[in-house]
Amino acid sequence: xxxxxxxxxxxxxxxxxxxxxxxxxxxxxxxAWYQQKPGQAPRLLFYDASKRAAGIPARFSASGSGTDxxxxxxxxxxxxxxxxxxxxxxxxxxxxxxxxTVDMK
Amino acid sequence: VQLVESGGGLVKPGESLRLSCxxxxxxxxxxYMGWVRQAPGKGLEWVSYISQSGLNIDYxxxxxxxxxxSRDNTKNSLFLQMTxxxxxxxxxxxxxxxxxxxxxxxxxxxxxxxxxxxx
Numbered sequence: 550x551x552x553x554x555x556x557x558x559x560x561x562x563x564x565x566x567x568x569x570x571x572x573x574x575x576x577x578x579x580x581a582w583y584q585q586k587p588g589q590a591p592r593l594l595f596y597d598a599s600k601r602a603a604g605i606p607a608r609f610s611a612s613g614s615g616t617d618x619x620x621x622x623x624x625x626x627x628x629x630x631x632x633x634x635x636x637x638x639x640x641x642x643x644x645x646x647x648x649x650t651v652d653m654k
Numbered sequence: 655v656q657l658v659e660s661g662g663g664l665v666k667p668g669e670s671l672r673l674s675c676x677x678x679x680x681x682x683x684x685x686y687m688g689w690v691r692q693a694p695g696k697g698l699e700w701v702s703y704i705s706q707s708g709l710n711i712d713y714x715x716x717x718x719x720x721x722x723x724s725r726d727n728t729k730n731s732l733f734l735q736m737t738x739x740x741x742x743x744x745x746x747x748x749x750x751x752x753x754x755x756x757x758x759x760x761x762x763x764x765x766x767x768x769x770x771x772x773x
Contacts, residue, residue: 579758581753581756581759583698583760585698589765590748590750590763590764590765590766591690591698591748591760591763592763593753593759593760593761596753596756596759597756600756602753602761603761634697634698636698636759638756638757638758638759641703641712642700642712642714642715643700643703643758644700645697645698645699645700646697647697648697648698
């Protein structure tokens with residue numbers, strides 16, 4: 550089971566966003582992060598805890614191992630306001646976290 | 655890479671529906687494919703994951719015995735046969751392609767097709 554905190558993060562453009570994902574048991578580095586905007590499909594941001602997917606801007610970074618993972622957006626752009634899901638693939642059934650909504654203050 | 659789902663619609667509880675996912679722009683037969691769904695206003699939930707050959711398929715407990723995933727590598731297409739549909743199966747259904755060297759992560763997604771189960 551994955552938990553994400555906070556559930557909602559209210560920030561202004563240019564601010565730093567730090568999102569947390571915690572697993573109930575060790576998942577190694579088999580964690581990914583997805584971004585989803587309203588009306589759109591999810592987009593893969595990171596896989597294997599910290600490997601940036603193709604086309605993801607450098608202001609996004611991710612880290613972690615074991616049970617604790619972090620997604621950081623160094624300076625929020627207007628296009629970054631979205632829901633972010635972590636995901637683990639240690640064993641089937643793979644699971645998504647409940648998501649963190651980053652909205653504009 | 656393109657993935658285009660079709661086949662969604664409004665059905666009654668207990669009825670069946672078959673979703674399709676037409677793909678292009680990559681070597682379909684070389685990749686695991688998955689179905690993920692999202693109930694209205696809710697988070698993401700895995701439905702199934704199918705190997706390149708179609709011989710290995712994992713299902714979420716919530717759909718096991720009711721849904722069947724298959725693929726046609728000659729037509730670059732993925733399918734989801736849904737039977738005995740329940741109200742709680744109402745969701746957008748996405749098909750997605752695995753990320754390279756990251757079994758279980760999904761690199762490319764379709765736009766989704768809506769399935770509504772209601773009496």
